[in-house]
Amino acid sequence: MSLPRPCLNHPTRLVRGGSYCAECLKANERKRGTTSQRFGPGWQRISREVIQRDNGICHICDLPGADTADHLQPRNGQRQDTPADTAELAAAHRACNSAKGAHVT
Ligand SMILES: [Zn+2]
Numbered sequence: 001m002s003l004p005r006p007c008l009n010h011p012t013r014l015v016r017g018g019s020y021c022a023e024c025l026k027a028n029e030r031k032r033g034t035t036s037q038r039f040g041p042g043w044q045r046i047s048r049e050v051i052q053r054d055n056g057i058c059h060i061c062d063l064p065g066a067d068t069a070d071h072l073q074p075r076n077g078q079r080q081d082t083p084a085d086t087a088e089l090a091a092a093h094r095a096c097n098s099a100k101g102a103h104v105t
């Protein structure tokens with residue numbers, strides 16, 4: 001059981017099970033720029049769908065165990081907030097994906 005403690009940034013706000021209030025957590029997320037942040041909240045669901053569709057086979061090395069989805073079309077400087085379509089995505093290993101040059105962390 002965790003007792004409510006004040007947020008490290010907002011001493012007047014009590015938080016349960018953490019060191020920061022919801023607002024601070026959101027701000028932290030934004031700073032880190034996670035994949036889900038970059039592609040919007042639907043990204044995790046979409047990548048899971050793509051991985052399932054491809055049976056977890058990485059389209060780069062053809063081995064199973066893919067844990068992310070990769071854009072098939074090059075995103076030359078084009079920032080997409082939401083992937084248009086799962087047809088443009090393929091399952092991939094995070095490691096393979098970043099080895100390719102597209103840095104998804
Ligand atoms: Zn806070």
Ligand SMILES: [Zn+2]
Binds near residue numbers: 058059060061062096
């Ligand atoms: Zn791979």
